[in-house]
């Protein structure tokens with residue numbers, strides 16, 4: 116009898132998900148249908164191009180949902196951040212919200228990759244970072260706050276992981292970055 120096939124290694128961005136989910140994603144990738152699916156669901160890039168625009172966008176969400184959380188001193192895109200390692204993958208502590216404890220001011224850094232993604236994903240990551248103003252760990256209370264602000268939070272995080280899986284497999288973005296003059 117031939118030896119059983121070895122299980123393929125987990126997909127980097129979906130390592131925490133069930134084997135059946137990973138198998139479905141692999142199948143879509145092999146059939147070349149994952150991108151089409153994501154593009155249909157998320158057709159357009161957002162228009163938040165600059166750090167200033169990102170600050171305004173974040174403050175609007177904060178004022179609406181987390182008015183009493185610590186003030187934000189700075190909100191910027193950071194091209195050095197690795198999205199999963201710093202934000203979503205490890206589900207340990209966040210390294211990205213850095214506070215000056217004396218002034219209780221916080222800084223939010225959003226991985227540069229989000230500049231060139233549809234608005235749903237930008238909202239998801241900003242909600243994630245805003246929720247850390249109140250809940251430091253990736254625990255139940257944290258995700259309850261995320262889904263309170265954005266009811267589709269979990270679906271969006273999953274779909275973001277699908278986008279990253281596709282980037283990794285194809286080496287290109289579904290939404291090539293639009294270059295602006297500024």
Ligand SMILES: [Zn+2]
Pocket residue numbers: 201202203209243247253
């Ligand atoms: Zn986090």
